[in-house]
Amino acid sequence: MAGCKGGLGGEAPHVLAVDDSSVDRAVIAGILRSSKFRVTAVDSGKRALELLGTEPNVSMIITDYWMPEMTGFELLKKVKESSSLKEIPVVIMSSENVPTRISRCLEEGAEDFLLKPVRPSDVSRLCSRVLR
């Protein structure tokens, strides 16, 4: 699969993957790495925000919708409310095709909404659209 072009200095874009499922985390990380992204995978919205506070060069966040304690939607809102984080594209993943859920996420500023299981072709599409 063709990889994404790097950012400044040709460095691979850094993607933060958020999913409470260890299986899904492994699969999405594998897909992202095969597309030549640099990947950090965490298991909760809380950990994602902690990492975003210390890691300045996250190019994209891809997060599961349904997670305990903080949903992907809540994470999206927090990112978009933050002056330092709001420019980071956020992509939501979900195993359920619920139109109202999708609209709500897109209205809140999500770049895209992917249905699980996520395929490499979904990530290729993201690369061209989201990481301009």
Add this chain to the structure above:
Amino acid sequence: RPFESHFALGPIYSYTARPSLILAQHRQLLRQAAAAGGRDDDPSPPAVWSPVSLHRRATHSQHNGRPPPPSAGPPSSCGYLDEQFCQVEDLQDDASPNFTEEVVTLFFKDSARLISNIEQALEKYPKDFSRWDAYMQQLKGSCSSIGASRMKSECMSFRDCCGQGNPEGCMRSFQKVKREHGALRQKLEAYFQLVRQAGPAGAATRPV
């Protein structure tokens, strides 16, 4: 050696081929062998039968210059795994040579925990369909991620019974989920044993 007799990989291996090419050829043969292999209730081939779904039709293989034997049954009737498993396998490369097995290991660890949670919930929270459904949704998601199609189907049946408020149906479905889980574990263990027997790419000792 049972692996040799059933998968006839001799003509494919080459000392001069790149290791990644040998691995790719090997995996293709495994898939073709699975597609050509017997049904679940077929006493032969032996326990090392690959569980890969028959969705990928066996094309004329290169081994021995002969096409593989025809499929023993319709593609969807015995597919424990669907195309998603192939997608996971395709992510495996030289940098992550054990990716598939790692993901499958995570799946069985996660699914065992979820099944235990559901079992406890069925006992402790009678007719709490939304709780039961929430747990099963997680399990179904994991099944979907690795392409465990038969198990996913039983998860969906369970959720249907939750939606109908049918506790007996839930119990029956849950037993089927557990059976499929056990069967899938056996199949995948046999599959990875086969892969390990084949040895690392480039380490083949069979003559061209």
